[in-house]
Amino acid sequence: MNLLYYLNYTFVQRAYLAGSFIAALCAMLGLFLVLRKLSLIGDGLSHVSFGAIALGLFLGLYPFYVAIPLVLAASFFILKLTEKAKMYGDAAIGIVSSLSIAGGVILASMSKGFNVDLFSYLFGNILSISEQEVYLSLVLSLAVMMLILLLYNDLFSATFDEEYARITGIKTGRINMILTSLTAITVVLAVKVVGIMLISALLIMPAVTALQIAKGFRAAMMIAISVAVISVLGGLTVSLFLDLPPGATIVMSNAIIFITTLILAKFFL
Numbered sequence: 139m140n141l142l143y144y145l146n147y148t149f150v151q152r153a154y155l156a157g158s159f160i161a162a163l164c165a166m167l168g169l170f171l172v173l174r175k176l177s178l179i180g181d182g183l184s185h186v187s188f189g190a191i192a193l194g195l196f197l198g199l200y201p202f203y204v205a206i207p208l209v210l211a212a213s214f215f216i217l218k219l220t221e222k223a224k225m226y227g228d229a230a231i232g233i234v235s236s237l238s239i240a241g242g243v244i245l246a247s248m249s250k251g252f253n254v255d256l257f258s259y260l261f262g263n264i265l266s267i268s269e270q271e272v273y274l275s276l277v278l279s280l281a282v283m284m285l286i287l288l289l290y291n292d293l294f295s296a297t298f299d300e301e302y303a304r305i306t307g308i309k310t311g312r313i314n315m316i317l318t319s320l321t322a323i324t325v326v327l328a329v330k331v332v333g334i335m336l337i338s339a340l341l342i343m344p345a346v347t348a349l350q351i352a353k354g355f356r357a358a359m360m361i362a363i364s365v366a367v368i369s370v371l372g373g374l375t376v377s378l379f380l381d382l383p384p385g386a387t388i389v390m391s392n393a394i395i396f397i398t399t400l401i402l403a404k405f406f407l
Contacts, residue, residue, distance in 0.1 A: 144378050153264045153384070156272045157370040159279040160327050161340065165366035166286055167324050168341035169348065169359055170317060173297050179216070179318060181338035182231035183325040186212040188334045189238035190326075191259050192245040201259070202274065205326045212238065213318040262333030262385030264374065275327050282320050289316065294355065331370065332385035340366065343392040350396075350403040365395055 194204030219230035352358035373388030
């Protein structure tokens with residue numbers, strides 16, 4: 139069997155399409171998060187999505203419709219905790235994520251049969267992505283990408299010198315809120331691709347890979363997007379041929395590209 143054989147199946151086509159868009163989105167956003175030392179927020183919000191998805195399944199509702207508003211609310215709560223409660227961002231992330239996991243576990247223990255569905259969200263199953271989820275992923279991915287491009291200059295300034303950006307009139311508080319909101323949406327979208335447990339890898343690895351070899355920010359963004367899309371397409375293809383879990387294979391593809399780039403950068407750049 140070759141790749142064309144698998145491409146005859148609609149569910150494979152959906153996986154390639156949605157995976158490519160979500161990968162590009164994760165790479166764009168991940169670069170800002172890595173440079174601003176906010177990488178952990180993706181991991182924290184992925185834990186929040188666990189509790190939100192568990193709640194959706196418990197109530198018999200479509201999980202993503204429950205997860206998106208709840209994860210957005212959690213991102214705002216993390217910001218407010220950081221600003222008002224005099225604590226560092228990682229502490230706020232830890233509090234919110236641990237409460238969400240605890241809530242998800244309690245809901246799972248009270249459930250009557252949705253534990254198997256919840257397990258699939260933990261480790262991802264992009265091959266099971268529905269047509270509805272593809273449309274949702276494409277629309278939200280394009281909307282978030284457009285917003286990033288529209289706010290590119292403000293995001294760029296706030297990323298490299300937040301104090302200077304504030305002095306020049308950029309509303310850094312609003313930018314921070316937008317960045318965490320976009321991260322919340324991206325995390326929910328990436329659940330189907332690599333799963334709740336592996337989302338942070340899709341946000342972080344393409345960005346840190348690009349930063350090893352890029353000579354400028356725009357170049358880093360293009361390289362990060364390329365790495366993310368290649369890792370998703372390559373990982374998904376390998377998982378089809380070797381019958382491996384798609385989410386884990388995508389993350390391993392990312393890791394291989396990162397290690398290869400690290401070695402090449404050390405000896406040849």
